Amino acid sequence: EVHLVESGGGLVQPGGSLRLSCAASGFTFSTYWMTWVRQAPGKGLEWVANIKQDGSEKFYVDSVKGRFAISRDNAKNSLYLQMNSLRAEDTAVYYCARGPGAIWYWGQGTLVTVSS
Amino acid sequence: DIVMTQSPDSLAVSLGERATINCKSSQSVLSSSNNKNYLAWYQQKPGQPPKLLIYWASTRESGVPDRFSGSGSGTDFTLTISSLQAEDVAVYYCHQFYSTPPYTFGQGTKLEIK
Numbered sequence: 001e002v003h004l005v006e007s008g009g010g011l012v013q014p015g016g017s018l019r020l021s022c023a024a025s026g027f028t029f030s031t032y033w034m035t036w037v038r039q040a041p042g043k044g045l046e047w048v049a050n051i052k053q054d055g056s057e058k059f060y061v062d063s064v065k066g067r068f069a070i071s072r073d074n075a076k077n078s079l080y081l082q083m084n085s086l087r088a089e090d091t092a093v094y095y096c097a098r099g100p101g102a103i104w105y106w107g108q109g110t111l112v113t114v115s116s
Numbered sequence: 117d118i119v120m121t122q123s124p125d126s127l128a129v130s131l132g133e134r135a136t137i138n139c140k141s142s143q144s145v146l147s148s149s150n151n152k153n154y155l156a157w158y159q160q161k162p163g164q165p166p167k168l169l170i171y172w173a174s175t176r177e178s179g180v181p182d183r184f185s186g187s188g189s190g191t192d193f194t195l196t197i198s199s200l201q202a203e204d205v206a207v208y209y210c211h212q213f214y215s216t217p218p219y220t221f222g223q224g225t226k227l228e229i230k
Contacts, residue, residue, distance in 0.1 A: 035219075044224040045158075045166065045209055050217055059217035062117070095165055101213030102156040104177070106165035 002026040002105045004096045009110030016086050020110060022079040022096030030054075030074035033100035036081050038092035039109070046092070049081065050100055063089075086114045118142050118212050122222035128230040135197040137225045139210035144190045147214070154214035157186055157195045159206045160224075166209060170195065197227075205229060 008020040022034070035050040049060045049070040058070050069082040079096055093109040119142040129135040145154045153173035158166035168177045170186035173193055183198045197204055210222040 044207075045160075045211075045221040047211075047217070047219045047221060050219075061218040101154060101219060102168060102171040102211070103158075103166070104168050106167075108165060 002098065004098065004105060004107035006094060006096045006107045006110035009094065009112045011113045011115065012086055013116050014087060014114055016114070017082070017084045018086065018112060020081040020083065020094055020096075020112070022107060024077045024079065024096075024098070027098070029072075029077040032098050034070075034072060034079045035097040035099060035103065036070060036079075037095045037097055037103070037106075038090075038112075039095070040089075040092045043092075048094070051079070052100075083112070086112075088114050090114050117218055118145065118214065118220055120210055120212055120220050120222040122208075122210060122225050124225060125223070126226040126228065128228045129197075129200045130230045131202065132199050133230075135200050135204070135227055137195045137208050137210075137227070139188075139193040139195070139222050141191045141193075141212055145212045145214035146190050153189055153193070154212055155186075155188075155193050156211045156213065157184075158209045158211060159204075160209065161206045169208075200227075200229070202229065 003025045005023045036048040051058045051070045067085045071080045091114045095109045096107040097103040098105040121140045123138045155173040157170040160166040174186045185196050187194050207224045207226050213219040
């Protein structure tokens, strides 16, 4: 059974940094694109970034380019999102998800709150 | 970037009646190479991650009740629930994954019981 478990969320001040992690199990992690999607409180879904199987291709939504970095460690079956220069508008539940396009599997999400 | 626009933003339908949600993309998501529409539909209930219902615009995911169906091509798509059940109350999202990212979502449609 596929499991995706996010961690690393929390309260951070504007301008601060946070690193999210996603532990994957139940499938061959190294053979799938992986994606981060976020959802601000009471709002809709926003695609954030994705990364190719070997990490050679990465894509970002414009609002996080230059501030966020997606990465993976296939030996540890883990996905990461390094978030720098955080803003209030980055406050959201961040979901780890499997796939480049349509998403069959989602984690339960981790809440990131950017506030002073 | 492709902009996805859903209508309506909210919808109230009586139990057993049909619910229809529309999704329009700012450019075609139909691939000429394989004739597939790169469009998915999700259902999200409070406190839960989204659940995939439909992919390739009209292919129902395994285990999804057959009262859910997807249709459309190019830029105009529809999710139909043929006979609304109480457990279908949720927010529904369309999602395009055509060509190069970012892969954008519609703003969501909140479905309630009338």
